[in-house]
Amino acid sequence: MVAPIITHVIGITALIAITVIIIMYVGFMTQAMMYENVHRNLEYVSQSIAMQLLYAITSDTNMTIELDYPIVVGRNIFYNIYIGNTSYILQVAPFLADKLTPSQLYVLAMTPDKNVYAYTPVCNITYDDKLINVDKNLLVIGSGTVTTLAINVNSTNIYILIYKMEVRYP
Numbered sequence: 001m002v003a004p005i006i007t008h009v010i011g012i013t014a015l016i017a018i019t020v021i022i023i024m025y026v027g028f029m030t031q032a033m034m035y036e037n038v039h040r041n042l043e044y045v046s047q048s049i050a051m052q053l054l055y056a057i058t059s060d061t062n063m064t065i066e067l068d069y070p071i072v073v074g075r076n077i078f079y080n081i082y083i084g085n086t087s088y089i090l091q092v093a094p095f096l097a098d099k100l101t102p103s104q105l106y107v108l109a110m111t112p113d114k115n116v117y118a119y120t121p122v123c124n125i126t127y128d129d130k131l132i133n134v135d136k137n138l139l140v141i142g143s144g145t146v147t148t149l150a151i152n153v154n155s156t157n158i159y160i161l162i163y164k165m166e167v168r169y170p
Contacts, residue, residue, distance in 0.1 A: 035116060038111070039116050042073055042079060042109040042117060043120075045109045046107045050122045052068065053083070053105070053122045057123060057127055057151065057158055062150075062151065062152050064148050064149065065151065066146065066147070066148045067081075067148070069081065073143070078142065080112060080143070081139075081142075082107070083106070083107050083141070085125050085137075086100045086101065086103065086104050088134075089108050091138070093108060093110065096119065099119075103124055104121045105121070105132055130158050132157075132160065134160045141162075145165050145166060145168060146168050147162060148162075148164040
């Protein structure tokens with residue numbers, strides 16, 4: 001009589017252990033997939049904004065551009081966009097010190113907790129013998145805003161300024 005009870009206890013314990021292992025594995029893989037998805041979306045955002053800025057800089061004319069980027073990059077995950085040269089980007093993200101090139105203009109897209117990020121170089125801070133100056137040295141844009149930048153060009157400088165910033169909702 002004791003043998004069937006022991007057999008059932010061992011079987012149920014093994015079944016529970018296998019179920020717990022499967023649940024933990026699926027949870028871990030889901031988290032890894034979500035992290036990778038957010039990282040890829042932030043890469044897309046930083047590359048897209050860098051391309052928009054490069055277009056505005058190389059056009060060599062005064063203009064305004066409304067930056068195009070999504071509100072969230074995952075399941076309700078907001079992010080910040082930083083536009084600045086290497087030294088100011090390193091003040092925000094010192095962990096990128098070995099990855100960034102000096103004297104470059106960068107776009108950094110990063111979650112507020114700084115766990116997931118992506119960065120893209122735009123160009124050298126001197127373009128066509130003109131120094132690129134960012135308003136207040138570093139532009140910080142939240143993903144919940146619609147931002148229009150003003151690009152002002154003169155004979156020696158290119159200025160990137162926030163022209164208009166409005167709140168938007170998902």
